[in-house]
Each structure stands twice: as structure tokens, then as C-alpha cells.
Amino acid sequence: MSVRAEIAAVTEKIAERSAATRAAYLARIAAAREAGPRRGSLSCGNLAHGFAACAASDKAALAGEAVPNLAIVTAYNDMLSAHQPYERFPDVIRQAASQAGGVAQVAGGVPAMCDGVTQGQPGMDLSLFSRDVIAMSAGIALSHNMFDAAVFLGICDKIVPGLVMAALAFGHLPAVFIPAGPMPSGLANDEKARIRQLYAEGKVGREELLAAESKSYHGPGTCTFYGTANSNQMLMEVMGLHLPGASFVNPNTPLRDALTRAATKRALAITALGNDYTPVGEVIDEKAVVNGIVGLHATGGSTNHTLHLIAMARAAGILITWDDFAALSEKVPLLARIYPNGLADVNHFHAAGGMGFLIGTLLDAGLLHEDVRTVAGGGLAAYRREAVLGADGEAAWRQAPQTSHDETVLRPAENAFQTTGGLKLLAGNLGRAVVKVSAVKPQHRVVEAPAVVFASQEELIAAFKAGELDRDFVAVLRFQGPRANGMPELHKLTPPLGVLQDRGFAVALVTDGRMSGASGKVPAAIHVTPEAACGGPIGKVRSGDVVRLDAASGTLAALVEESEWAARQPAREDLSGNQCGTGRELFTAFRAMAGPAEEGAGVISFDAPERAA
Known part of the structure; x- marks a missing residue:
């Protein structure tokens, strides 16, 4: 189904407003594509520094220009539960890249602060600014001109927007975002909120509060409520920067590792050295940005993205405003009830049908642009699928459910929780x-x-x-x-x-x-x-x-x-x-x-x- 006229009208208005800045951006990334990366144009000293620590076989591969080199930009630290699983991702990625005939190097790390730790503390004053620091840090990581594509390891609040901004600054390179997934469900979110209010009233003490919080945030993975971190994952999928169905698979599971290997191989397959070149600066266009806003409204996502999506879009030369958010909110129904918009968490959302069902029903209702480029190829219709573990232990995909498994959590567009967005x-x-x-x-x-x-x-x-x-x-x-x-x-x-x-x-x-x-x-x-x-x-x-x-x-x-x-x-x-x-x-x-x-x-x-x- 083609996109509704009201969605198309907002998209056209954005394109008209952005005509000059988008054209300048596309010209810049076209020039960058022509200029490099060309490892063969680096001096011998430059190149020797670039692969000095590599194995002999990787040095031989990188000495020429026929073997793709994949940059890993990681936000790993083991204080953030969401990012702790990333500790071993580089080894998984390097092995998968080698199997695919490529090379992968950790190009750099970026800071990743936990808003849950800094909430109500002086460190929270650095939180929003960390987004731009992350973008700058990732830009430094990619500045070596050694790479043909990049994978980005990040999940939480300011981290994904900052990584997207950096990826778009190097918009001639393909970019695939690899999530680590949410932690399993713990203490119910409404019970956690009840204990917090009792503590605020002085009816329970710190010991009871800490026990409740520890049952809520209890292991590796993203916090399970629908805050900015999980809104980020929704956005990366609906905007075509994740592989289909990748957003909400739990960490440290066979399917999670299989999706990481698949993302690595796909990133290597879409470089300029192959026949399916997919630069990220062309993936993120006006239609992709509108798809992101639609997804935000349909799921009741984070208000932080009224800041972050504007900054991310500007990195691609696209100018969006709060009026665009408002216009789309009037046309997009609310289809998900995930805490704090309901009692369920993201694991319940995923089990009810998840992103595959959500994208499918929005496409059927004419609320998303299907004719977009994605890292998976095949337009947004490819994201009607959900990821499963194949018989060979690798990622496979099947049609996502066409009916919700739990309409208290996730509904079709024709039976929305409310007719307007969140x-x-x-x-x-x-x-x-x-x-x-x-x-x-x-x-x-x-x-x-x-x-x-x-x-x-x-x-x-x-x-x-x-x-x-x-x-x-x-x-x-x-x-x-x-x-x-x-x-x-x-x-x-x-x-x-x-x-x-x-x-x-x-x-x-x-x-x-x-x-x-x-x-x-x-x-x-x-x-x-x-x-x-x-x-x-x-x-x-x-x-x-x-x-x-x-x-x-x-x-x-x-x-x-x-x-x-x-x-x-x-x-x-x-x-x-x-x-x-x-x-x-x-x-x-x-x-x-x-x-x-x-x-x-x-x-x-x-x-x-x-x-x-």
C-alpha cells in the first residue's frame, strides 16, 4: 500500500525545507566516496601504523584495496548493563568478518554514561552534551580513512543518536547498528513505581527501595521499560539501520550472537567494493526520518527524540521541526502500551509480535514509507520479518505474526489504543x-x-x-x-x-x-x-x-x-x-x-x- 496523503505531505514539506542543505550534504558524501577510502593511497608509514597490530594474513589483505575493512565503533563499558554484553562483540565480529573474506578492527571507543546512575545527581548535567561528545569521538575513530564500512555498538540514551550523527558525517560509508538486547523481565514496572512513591512518602526505607530497584535492574541488557534506550532500538529498526527483528533479542543467547554475525557479514556485503553499495547517507533520507517519527508516535516513545531526531536529521542535511512531529502525531495512532505507557515491558512487546508486527501493520495502514533504502535491502517490506535461529545455528528470518499475540500490549492500526500519537x-x-x-x-x-x-x-x-x-x-x-x-x-x-x-x-x-x-x-x-x-x-x-x-x-x-x-x-x-x-x-x-x-x-x-x- 502506498503511503497516505497526509504522511506524504509532511514528507514533501520537509524535503522542500531541506532542499539546499540536503543537496549540499549529498554532494559532500559523493565527493568523499570519490576520494576514498583508498588504503592504496596512504603512505607506507600510514598503512604500516594502521595494521601494525594485525595478524599477518590481515596485513596482507589490507595492503591492497580488494578486501573490505570493517570499522568497529564501540560504546562498551561494564557499568552500563545495556552495554556490558558488548565486551565480547569485537571478537565475534572479527571472526565473522574473516569468514566473510574481510577484516574488522576496533576503530575506537566512545563514552557511554548511564542516566540511571546519574539521575538526580550533578553528573546528569553532562548527559545531553555527551551525545555530541560521542559523535565527535566516533568521528575521530573513523578519521583514519582505513575503512570501507562501519558497525556501531551502542544502545542507550545519548549514545545511539551520537553514533548516528557520526555515521552520517561519514555518510559515504555503509553503517550497520548492532544492538545487544534487553535484560530479561524482572520486577514489574508498576510495582517498582509503587515502591518509589512509598519511599517518597517515607513509608518504606532505603533498604526496601534498593531491593526493589535491584530486582528491576538485575542483569546484563537494556532496562526493560520503554525509555530512550529502547526507543533508540525501535528507531534503528524502523529507519533501516538494524537487521530485521534485531532490536529486542535478549543478550548472551545463540540468536543474539547469530544476529551479530549476520550484521557483520551484511556490512561487508554493502561496501563500495561489491555490487550492493548502500551508503548510510542515502539510507537516512527524508522518508526514513518521517518513518522514525511515525514509529515514535505509534509506540509512545521517548520525548528525548524531539531533540535527538532533529540533530540526527540535520547531520544528513534534513531540517525537521516540532511542527512536523505535531502534524504526524495527529495522523498516527498509538499501537503499543509499554511502561510507562502501560504495564508491559519490551520483552512483552517483542513476544506480542514486536517490530515485525508493528512495521507490518503501519505499512498496511499507509503510515510508513515502504520505498526506502535499508541495510537489509528490499525496502521496508523486509522488516515485516522476525529473526529466528536456523538449523545451522545462524540467523534466519520468517514472516512476523500478522495478528498480535497480546492486544493489551500491541494492536493493529485499525484497533488502536488511541487515534493520535503519544x-x-x-x-x-x-x-x-x-x-x-x-x-x-x-x-x-x-x-x-x-x-x-x-x-x-x-x-x-x-x-x-x-x-x-x-x-x-x-x-x-x-x-x-x-x-x-x-x-x-x-x-x-x-x-x-x-x-x-x-x-x-x-x-x-x-x-x-x-x-x-x-x-x-x-x-x-x-x-x-x-x-x-x-x-x-x-x-x-x-x-x-x-x-x-x-x-x-x-x-x-x-x-x-x-x-x-x-x-x-x-x-x-x-x-x-x-x-x-x-x-x-x-x-x-x-x-x-x-x-x-x-x-x-x-x-x-x-x-x-x-x-x-
Whole structure:
């Protein structure tokens, strides 16, 4: 089925807006393709350094230009449960490359921080900026001009977007993303949330809380709730950078290893040395980006991607805006209920039919572009399949189920959980923001109440513990944007706000910070832009002002007399306390250069006209 007219119209608008920047990008990667990689053009000293540590057979192969060399860019560390399985992936990849007649080298590593560890801590101020550091680090890894393709080992929040940005900077090279999979299911997510709220109320102690958290996050693999990490995996599959069905296979299983071997062989098969050359800069085009946004809405994915997808698209010369997200959200139904949008986790989603079913039903409904390039070949129709272990122990594929195995978790497009997507754009005299409505019950999607203004999450928590917030209110938490302190996630606020909502109060959060993929049942207008540190109108709010967050109509406003509002000056805040310590002094230049949330909140310029100006 061809794509619906409404989806095509958004895609065409993006293509028109991006015409100049996309053409310039394609010209750059075409020139890079002509220039190299050409190991034969390296000096003997260059080449000798490049393969000095290789086995004799690999040196002989790399001395010429006929054998493909595969770069491994890894985000391995053994502190992140999601990335710990990557420790042994390079050995698996090197062996598979050798069997396929190629060579593989670890080209470089990139940093990978765990937002779960840094949540509510000073280190979280570095989290968003780590995306651009990862992109730069991966760029250094690929700068040796030794490689014909690359595989990228990364899963979590900022890591995959940063790796995609780097891959697109080397857009003439094929790029395959290799996941490691989610950990098996542990303590149910709703039970984990219940214990967190009891702890926030002082009804259980740290020992009980730690026991619950340890049962939730209990082994190697990605956290199983549907946050940014698992949204990343969905995106990589629906945008054609994974092999079909690769996203949610558990780590350290025969099928997981077989998929890693298959991804390696496929990366070597699509280099410019063969007949199926598939450069990543042509895989990620306007249609692929729209497919990613559609997948995000259909699954109720992470709000972080209203930042990351913008930055990733710009790396390919494609300019998308929050208005594109909003237009698509009106046309794309919500098809998945995965915590925090429901009680299930990603293992339940995978068992219900997973990505193969999801992509199939979206294609049948005309909500995805099928005519795209992918690393698997054959357009997006190839992603209707699911991966299985063949009789020979290698990866094989079969038709994914055409009916959901559990419609409490995953539904067909004609029987959606709701007719619109999981994200909503808000606008008004407080600026522009996004809200994740898929996890918020309809009766809580409109809140009109007096504001209580805070400049830090610690202030809000202290007010909660002092019993000062047992009432209807809108928490306005400002000076949390990229220029102020790096735009940290604010999940430390979820339990106390959830407690207050459960007590029957109408509560909401308005902030220029982030809540991301784990945004829960309390309505939160996040990424408010312009941010307070740049003089944004969120800085004009005073405690007692009535604020209306209306996720139904898409408005966010302080209900203050227009003349009084115009006369007010935005507040200023002493930010010196969050500029140093835990490495924050290393990112002074990043805070000074960071772009607004609507432009991806990054520091890397991709020559978009409005940033260049």
C-alpha cells in the first residue's frame, strides 16, 4: 500500500525545507566516496601504523584495496548493563568478518554514561552534551580513512543518536547498528513505581527501595521499560539501520550472537567494493526520518527524540521541526502500551509480535514509507520479518505474526489504543514545549492551577517533604535548559508529583529541562523554549500566577493580563553552583554554544542556514 496523503505531505514539506542543505550534504558524501577510502593511497608509514597490530594474513589483505575493512565503533563499558554484553562483540565480529573474506578492527571507543546512575545527581548535567561528545569521538575513530564500512555498538540514551550523527558525517560509508538486547523481565514496572512513591512518602526505607530497584535492574541488557534506550532500538529498526527483528533479542543467547554475525557479514556485503553499495547517507533520507517519527508516535516513545531526531536529521542535511512531529502525531495512532505507557515491558512487546508486527501493520495502514533504502535491502517490506535461529545455528528470518499475540500490549492500526500519537506540541505565552500524553490519563491532560516556581529540583522535593504542596498547583521548574546547566532529566520529581496526583490534587510540571522516555502519569510540559537562561518567557512566571497546561488543545500559558505580562522582566538566576564539579567545568564552552531545544540542543553545527546566521 502506498503511503497516505497526509504522511506524504509532511514528507514533501520537509524535503522542500531541506532542499539546499540536503543537496549540499549529498554532494559532500559523493565527493568523499570519490576520494576514498583508498588504503592504496596512504603512505607506507600510514598503512604500516594502521595494521601494525594485525595478524599477518590481515596485513596482507589490507595492503591492497580488494578486501573490505570493517570499522568497529564501540560504546562498551561494564557499568552500563545495556552495554556490558558488548565486551565480547569485537571478537565475534572479527571472526565473522574473516569468514566473510574481510577484516574488522576496533576503530575506537566512545563514552557511554548511564542516566540511571546519574539521575538526580550533578553528573546528569553532562548527559545531553555527551551525545555530541560521542559523535565527535566516533568521528575521530573513523578519521583514519582505513575503512570501507562501519558497525556501531551502542544502545542507550545519548549514545545511539551520537553514533548516528557520526555515521552520517561519514555518510559515504555503509553503517550497520548492532544492538545487544534487553535484560530479561524482572520486577514489574508498576510495582517498582509503587515502591518509589512509598519511599517518597517515607513509608518504606532505603533498604526496601534498593531491593526493589535491584530486582528491576538485575542483569546484563537494556532496562526493560520503554525509555530512550529502547526507543533508540525501535528507531534503528524502523529507519533501516538494524537487521530485521534485531532490536529486542535478549543478550548472551545463540540468536543474539547469530544476529551479530549476520550484521557483520551484511556490512561487508554493502561496501563500495561489491555490487550492493548502500551508503548510510542515502539510507537516512527524508522518508526514513518521517518513518522514525511515525514509529515514535505509534509506540509512545521517548520525548528525548524531539531533540535527538532533529540533530540526527540535520547531520544528513534534513531540517525537521516540532511542527512536523505535531502534524504526524495527529495522523498516527498509538499501537503499543509499554511502561510507562502501560504495564508491559519490551520483552512483552517483542513476544506480542514486536517490530515485525508493528512495521507490518503501519505499512498496511499507509503510515510508513515502504520505498526506502535499508541495510537489509528490499525496502521496508523486509522488516515485516522476525529473526529466528536456523538449523545451522545462524540467523534466519520468517514472516512476523500478522495478528498480535497480546492486544493489551500491541494492536493493529485499525484497533488502536488511541487515534493520535503519544506526543503533543504545546504553545502559548510561555513558549513552545512538548508533552508525552500516551502515559497520562485523559482526565489529567488539562491542568489549570496556581504556579509554584522553583529553580532546582531539590527545592521542589524539599517543599514536598515539608508538606507545602498538598494542593492543586503547576510546578514551574526553570533554569534547567541546555545553556543553564546542560538540560538534565528530572525523573527525581516523578515519585513526589505522582504521590500528589494520587492524593487527588491537580498537578503538572512545566520546565525547560527534560523528563524523557520515562515521562509518566503526571502531565509535564518539557523542553520549554526559549529557555529561562536565554530570557525566555518561562522566566516571567511568578508563584501564584495561574498557569494552564492543556494537552487537548495544545496550549501552554500563564493566565496573566496581557499588558502586565508584556511589562514583566524575566527572572535571572545565579548559576555558578552548577558550573563546576563532577566534570562540569569541562563543558563551559558547550553551555555557551548550545542551541535551543527546537534545534536539537546541541553544539555541533551542520550548516543549517538558521544556525549559520
